[in-house]
Amino acid sequence: MKFIKNHITFILPLMAVLIGLEFYFVFERTTKNYEEGLKNNYSMLIVAHDKVDIEYLRTLNSHIATIEEVKKDSIVDEISKGLKDSSKASLSKILPHFYNTKLDTYLSMDDISTIKADLEKSNKIKSVETFDNSHNSTYKLFVFLKFIFKIFILFIGIVSFFLIFKQMEVWSLTHRERMNIMEIFGAPLFLRSAVMYRIAVTDAFFSSIFISLVFVYLKYNWASSSGIEILMHNRELIFEFSDFFKMLGISLAIVITSVYLVVSNMKDES
């Protein structure tokens, strides 16, 4: 009973850290997916005196991902209703070139302003329209959500770390006498603390496997009926196999560090 209690009181905070961590992975993937959507839907309009190509624009700013020229004919048709064909041709000649431009990543308004300034430095470019109002409000909401979530994860992490260290103190009391006796008989530090390392590593494996199974369940049984559109259509965002190894690595790092701290701070009372 005492053995189970010792494990549970260590595993629970470790699981809390891992759940927070896995939520963070899921959130990162989901937001990346969402960012991709925002990025794809966002474009800038470049008005140029002369024809320009993608290579030229990239020399001005490397964030330019694609350009697509807006056909002059459709613009001329739109603004020249009732004019003669000869007038349309003249109009077409004097109209500048219009380009729809997409970026390689989702950027803040400051970055977009920098891109605009870079492009407008060129003599070939007359002006750049960034449509910043709608973009800015969406971006700010997005950054705010990311910030809140990270704070939440950090808070869970800190509370869990305190619980883990508290449990480590209990462990140090439980194992102190045995370790002191082993020290008297010349056992090196690793051998003296081997039992604690073994328990901690077992708990790290158990916690990582358990949390992985929970998220596998959510992925295959819950996501499709969750009602959350982005998860219903992107079930693979919930859990990736590599997450198990990330969680295992981090939980092993936590427990090994914790055991090391306890062992190295243990006062010899023999």
Add this chain to the structure above:
Amino acid sequence: MSNTSVINASYLNLSYHDESSEIIKDASFTINKGDFVFITGPSGSGKSTLLKALYGKLKPFSGDLNVGGLDMNEISNKNLQKLRQNLGIIFQDYKLINEWSVEKNVALPLIIAGYSKDIQHTQAKRLLTHVKLLDHIYKKPLELSGGEQQRVGVARALSKNPFLILADEPTGNLDEYSSNVIWDLMENTCEQLNTTVVVVTHKIPNIFSIPYRHLIIENRGIYEIH
């Protein structure tokens, strides 16, 4: 008895804090291979402190102390571990690991030295037969009486054939019968294995059949009684 020195102290001073609180002062003595030595003295005279210095728990404050050819002033952590692995230490409060079986407690020095499970088992069985506790091999120490626990302590001290056995009041918590059993075991060990034994005690047993030396700690000094 050969005259190879196992312990050599020269102007040894021991203190937990500073010079003003020295517990042992300017002590010089030599203990040779095969010697059986009783160290006596009143309570608080520094008997256990001296023993701690002998197994490297307390560094000499000043002076020289050499145990098993190692200078205890300059001993490295690794050498200290090696030295302790070759000592047999017996405590008044037994210092057994209560969550381990009697067998595993006896085999502790062999576990630390990395011996195989077979050797550990064989040696533990042999020693538990020697101390007449084979029937209790799989029990936990707390299931045994005080005398029995101390016999386990003696068996543990012998398990790796140490060159030196240090005993800190080994019969301090035992009744007369159990004390006699422990003294018999220690006499036999010294006689059969020619092991050096240093026993810190407040009283030398009345009946002791092998030759022994007697050091007494008095007024912070260590003197031999002939």
